[in-house]
Amino acid sequence: MVLDSGQKVNSTDVERLVKAGRGGSREAFNELVRLYQRRAMRVAVGMLGNVDDAAEAVQAGFVRAYLGIGKLKKPEQFEAWLLRIIANTAISQQRAAKRRTEKIKIAGYYKDKKAGSPVRNGIADELKDAIQRAMLKLSKKEAKAIGLFGLKDLSHREVAEIMGCSVEAVRWYVFRARRKLRVLLKEYL
């Protein structure tokens, strides 16, 4: 397996690390973090559209994984298991952030980010904001599916396994997500 960092990883090595991690080895888990943090971040950024929120979700996700690794029965399924945790954490965080924004809006303190922030990095920031807002319009499953598809090497079957649904359902979620995003991001297309 080739990780996003370009590093080649032997699945036997990963299984060995997972087994050691299950046995309580912090060193082994640290190694797993090092190996998978880029993939985790790719999924989270794909779902949240924002690197800061993604970093927060990834940190919280790894803690959940660390606390729960003892319950992972099949070490060979570590990646799917971890990405499921990351995706779920990212979704929780996204929805919580959405509720916070809505509350602030209601309170009358909401300022449009584009207008309110004096230092912007041009089109990239504008696109980032637009994508972030658009991702909030997707359902949880659509957001997960499109985020996981950001990892180009994952097949429909693997995404389905991570999401715990059928391959057909994954195709449907991706289709719907793209259709919504096409409308929401039309000015950038």
Add this chain to the structure above:
Amino acid sequence: MKDKEEKVDLLLEQNASGQLAKVDWDGLNAAISARLDEADRSKTAVRRYPTVFKVAAGIAAAAVVLIAVIIGTDKQADVQLDSGRRAVVNFIDGKGSASIEIKDTGVESRVVVDIGGGERKMAMCDIEIIDLNGELKRDKQAAWIIISRPEPMFADNGVSRDMSDMICLF
């Protein structure tokens, strides 16, 4: 249409790659490591002071029952907490209201934390309800249950750290 779909994918890819290029991976690794240290410290505290935590667990369990009674769920008849009884606890927290349901399964101990309001969220872990009036079971391992809420009720623990609002130990 296909062309526009490809453009959507390209746009998402462009955004993700651009943002990931700015990530300080060593910094992120260090941040994760610090969070894991924190988790380790919590686990150590549980191991070091099991009696304290068991008493806290008893208080927490009593609080759960009390909340159930105050809120007045229609499932109160199912609440039976004898010494060492294993139970399934459904914790549902909706907009402006909360309800807690405790059911005795008799076979396995599970906690399901379900934060309602259309945004369902679930967490599971093993629990054992400890009866303060009975003898504490010294050979039992305590486990943390983190009941997280979308908004802090009592304290915000820092930037973007408002998830761990309420922590119960059983």
